[in-house]
Amino acid sequence: MSNQSSCLNCSLDSIEGANYCSNCGQALNTHRFSFSHILHEFFHAFTHTDKSVFGLISGLALRPGILVREYLNGKRKKYFNPFTFLLLVAAFSILVLGWVGEFHKDSVPAGSVKPSASGKSIDPNMLEIARRAKKVGEFMNKRQNLVMLIAVPFIALVYFLAYKKTGLNYAEHLVANVFFNAFVILFSSVLFYPLMAFFRQPPAMYWVLVPMLLSHCLYYAFAYGQLLQVKGWMGWVRVFMVSALAIILWSSLTRTIIGLYIQGG
Structure with missing residues (x-):
């Protein structure tokens, strides 16, 4: 699907040209699930730098206190x-x-x-x-x-x-x-x-x-x-x-x- 006129998650009207909902953060460019999409999401969750499980494990092994300090100071989106x-x-x-x-x-x-x-x-x-x-x-x-x-x-x-x-x-x-x-x-x-x-x-x-x-x-x-x-x-x-x-x-x-x-x- 192409960008929606309203968010399919919270129903807020979208801003023209926006890629994400300003209310809940869901992507406005949605599409039907496919097997390749599921595989992409699975590996993305574990390997992508943003909110990656493996990235979190690596951070907790090498710089745990720095990672937690960033999380407590507001960098919530960055970490799993x-x-x-x-x-x-x-x-x-x-x-x-x-x-x-x-x-x-x-x-x-x-x-x-x-x-x-x-x-x-x-x-x-x-x-x-x-x-x-x-x-x-x-x-x-x-x-x-x-x-x-x-x-x-x-x-x-x-x-x-x-x-x-x-x-x-x-x-x-x-x-x-x-x-x-x-x-x-x-x-x-x-x-x-x-x-x-x-x-x-x-x-x-x-x-x-x-x-x-x-x-x-x-x-x-x-x-x-x-x-x-x-x-x-x-x-x-x-x-x-x-x-x-x-x-x-x-x-x-x-x-x-x-x-x-x-x-x-």
């Missing part, structure tokens, strides 16, 4: 929506964790608590604790990404309290953490989650978990250092300490909740 990106990354990580979960399915024997050789009955409380521990293990194997998603508002709060004088409000810290957390989940899904398929039990499992948490801490320090335009080595030390504090507090809170659940508290 962070919340949509987070949902896409979460969906991808679910697929990866599902694959990892297949490896872990039989790593914890169903009868991890067995009757003693003397024939004495097992304490029902011990059986329940073992059942809850196994359930938590299965949940963490399959829903590690959910735990990381819930961490977003918590880590944002820690940074907000630590850097209140920078002028960023809590909502802006939350948006920044959506960007950063999405990249962290993507990075973990590509590198660390597959390794969990091979390192299934403690202490080998910690060879994956410890480097993963350390990488998260380093990335947050790098990203926030750029966002806050940190100067001097003391500034970088502080932003690293805040990152470590946020991750340690969240890990401690998570372990406490898990422990209370396992003990039946």
Whole structure:
């Protein structure tokens, strides 16, 4: 179709010679969908510089703080929506964790608590604790990404309290953490989650978990250092300490909740 006299999306009368609607931004030069058009739109969404997923991933890898600062300062059209990106990354990580979960399915024997050789009955409380521990293990194997998603508002709060004088409000810290957390989940899904398929039990499992948490801490320090335009080595030390504090507090809170659940508290 050629340019319309009114926008087909919001019905606003178009300005003569305009290519886009002044109200909603939709292109006035519309046409019927074809297979070639669908392919073009698909590859455009992932590879085009403007709002490209790959462009966003590259930016979050090399200049995350600068990218987020531009987004917070008003360059919204330039970048892929962070919340949509987070949902896409979460969906991808679910697929990866599902694959990892297949490896872990039989790593914890169903009868991890067995009757003693003397024939004495097992304490029902011990059986329940073992059942809850196994359930938590299965949940963490399959829903590690959910735990990381819930961490977003918590880590944002820690940074907000630590850097209140920078002028960023809590909502802006939350948006920044959506960007950063999405990249962290993507990075973990590509590198660390597959390794969990091979390192299934403690202490080998910690060879994956410890480097993963350390990488998260380093990335947050790098990203926030750029966002806050940190100067001097003391500034970088502080932003690293805040990152470590946020991750340690969240890990401690998570372990406490898990422990209370396992003990039946």
